[in-house]
């Protein structure tokens with residue numbers, strides 16, 4: 437029996453657990469520091485069993501996945517290195533930064549066990565085990581950061597196991613990872629949050645800002661709803677890289693200020709042309725968990741029963757709703773529901789159906 441221990445069964449840990457659980461010869465144990473979380477992991481059927489005991493989860497595990505916020509990773513690697521782990525045990529992590537955890541493991545000079553850093557390039561603005569999905573990693577890239585001394589056999593064992601995620605494994609050096617992922621993931625999160633907070637301030641004196649915010653604003657700001665603690669840790673951990681990237685970002689915005697001051701329409705056109713060309717060349721991710729792509733928003737009067745009514749309308753028409761999320765439910769404003777579907781067809785049918793039933797639906 438292969439025992440896999442998952443520390444932190446949230447969005448990423450829970451999704452990995454779902455990829456492994458129920459596969460022949462595999463037992464998945466979840467670890468949390470909180471009793472209530474342990475019960476939740478088991479209730480939701482994400483793991484075979486769960487415990488708050490670090491020792492019980494780790495001691496006879498073949499693989500240990502650290503899926504806690506980046507700020508807690510090195511502490512776990514240190515604590516695990518002090519335990520009597522199963523010989524050949526592989527410890528890996530899923531943290532969004534790689535240099536610090538790799539340096540920590542390297543510094544410990546682990547004997548009889550191996551640390552291989554990891555980072556699945558898939559996720560969501562949602563968090564917690566409630567958001568976990570066995571499809572999250574399908575067709576995504578999954579970075580591993582093996583060291584010079586990592587044996588091919590150990591790397592092969594982890595790679596073989598990760599086939600269950602249906603992700604594509606790539607090997608990247610930890611420092612190079614942090615530079616690149618800083619640019620394509622961490623910087624965009626900062627920009628999204630800064631933009632939303634800028635508009636939030638304008639909205640405070642005129643609510644039309646929020647009311648009129650449409651597709652463009654929503655498209656660029658989805659990730660501004662990401663988990664504050666997870667992102668605090670990522671940004672603080674990768675601050676060296678990010679400070680450099682933010683200086684470059686200031687240059688980008690300064691360039692726009694200059695073009696606007698000079699009424700340089702040609703320059704603006706050129707900037708849009710170049711960005712559009714580059715973006716269209718990016719490889720398209722044929723995502724397994726496509727539900728987040730097919731979404732619409734429904735304005736709903738704030739009264740009980742409306743979610744049930746919408747779900748029933750769609751169910752009666754055999755339209756498969758994959759997720760429903762209440763975005764705003766204060767008493768003094770109309771609520772907004774975000775409905776997610778797995779296919780464009782389901783989305784189109786839902787928009788028609790809800791429109792026919794008098795709901796105000798928008799993308």
Ligand SMILES: NC(=O)c1ccc[n+]([C@@H]2O[C@H](COP(=O)([O-])OP(=O)(O)OC[C@H]3O[C@@H](n4cnc5c(N)ncnc54)[C@H](O)[C@@H]3O)[C@@H](O)[C@H]2O)c1
Nearest residue numbers: 444445446447448503504505506531532558559560563564
């Ligand atoms: N969210 C994403 O899109 C994404 C994508 C790839 C990798 N990651 C990385 O995955 C890791 C987990 O992120 P997530 O999005 O699954 O977050 P999450 O909040 O959904 O899950 C985090 C888990 O860690 C536990 N936890 C929180 N604080 C803890 C602490 N102090 N000690 C022990 N456990 C603690 C939580 O109970 C939860 O089970 C992070 O390192 C993150 O950088 C996130």
Ligand SMILES: O=C(O)C(=O)C[C@]1(C(=O)O)C=C[C@@H](O)C=C1
Nearest residue numbers: 532556557558559560561621659
């Ligand atoms: O799709 C999202 O919501 C994500 O934020 C996923 C995302 C990203 O920025 O692409 C976020 C953090 C990760 O470490 C990897 C992937």
